[in-house]
Structures are given as structure tokens and as C-alpha cells.
Amino acid sequence: MTTLHPTYPRLHTLLGDALPDLQLPNATAEALEDALAEADEAAPTPAFFKRLRDVTRCHAADGEPWTELRITPARARDLACTTRCLLALSALGGVLLATQAARELDDVEAQCPPLTEEGLLHAVQLLADHAGALLGRSPL
Incomplete structure (x- = not known):
């Protein structure tokens, strides 16, 4: 039977294929994953991506909604x-x-x-x- 290991998507994005080789304890990996999640939520959205979202929300060329x-x-x-x-x-x-x-x-x-x-x-x-x-x- 295969042992299921929790996945840590943010850690995997950060470390790539090196993550399994690190053999981090689950508690450490979870703490790092939580810290990365909090940092991701607290990071401001770059203006470029905000403008792209505004375009999909019917904003005109001046950046304002119609x-x-x-x-x-x-x-x-x-x-x-x-x-x-x-x-x-x-x-x-x-x-x-x-x-x-x-x-x-x-x-x-x-x-x-x-x-x-x-x-x-x-x-x-x-x-x-x-x-x-x-x-x-x-x-x-």
C-alpha cells in the first residue's frame, strides 16, 4: 500500500523537484506552507494585473467602469x-x-x-x- 504524503503546492512552486529530496518533517513543511500562504495573501496585487482584471470587468480605457x-x-x-x-x-x-x-x-x-x-x-x-x-x- 502506498503511503500518502501531504502536498505543499507553494513549497513545490518555490523549490520544484528538490522538495522531496529535502525530507522536511511535516510540521516544518506545514509551517513553511502556511507562511507562504500568508505572504501571498498579504502581497499587494501589481498594478498591471489589477488593470488586466479591470479590463474583464468592463472598465474603459481610462480605467474606470462604464x-x-x-x-x-x-x-x-x-x-x-x-x-x-x-x-x-x-x-x-x-x-x-x-x-x-x-x-x-x-x-x-x-x-x-x-x-x-x-x-x-x-x-x-x-x-x-x-x-x-x-x-x-x-x-x-
Whole structure:
């Protein structure tokens, strides 16, 4: 019959395959696992991951929830997503302007590779089409 050993997921994440070789007593392993669990709960969520969670909660490009009252939650989610698409379009427009200026004014080494520029243009097209679809317009 196999002897079942308790698992310690946080310790295993920290130590990997070295954990079984350490032969820690259960009491020590449990104390370490509890300390890691408490540290995990007390650690603040990095702003990046908080923003990612906000995106899934219908937050607009400004990081705030969509607050219009006379629309459905699905429409609020679509409008919030549209603001994020438009913000991304604006950022990509700035990158493309810098790319064009570098192509016209700088040496070849400073220029953006043509395939990268083509990829940026494709991203602009996809974002614009997606924003239009969210607003209920068909793409041209």
C-alpha cells in the first residue's frame, strides 16, 4: 500500500523537484506552507494585473467602469472595449508617424523594418474594424 504524503503546492512552486529530496518533517513543511500562504495573501496585487482584471470587468480605457445607466451590461462592456480599441489606435497612430518620420529623415539602421510597419498597419485595420463592429457598424 502506498503511503500518502501531504502536498505543499507553494513549497513545490518555490523549490520544484528538490522538495522531496529535502525530507522536511511535516510540521516544518506545514509551517513553511502556511507562511507562504500568508505572504501571498498579504502581497499587494501589481498594478498591471489589477488593470488586466479591470479590463474583464468592463472598465474603459481610462480605467474606470462604464457608468451609463440606461444601457445593458453587454452594451456597457462593448462601449468600454471600444474606448480601449480607440486608445490603442491612437497609440499605434503615433508609432506609425514615428516610423514614417524615421523612414524619411533617418539612416537605414534607424528605420523600422518594412514587415514590422506592415504589421502595425494591419493592427490598426483590425482595431478599427473591431471598434466599428462594437459600435454596431459594419466595416467598409
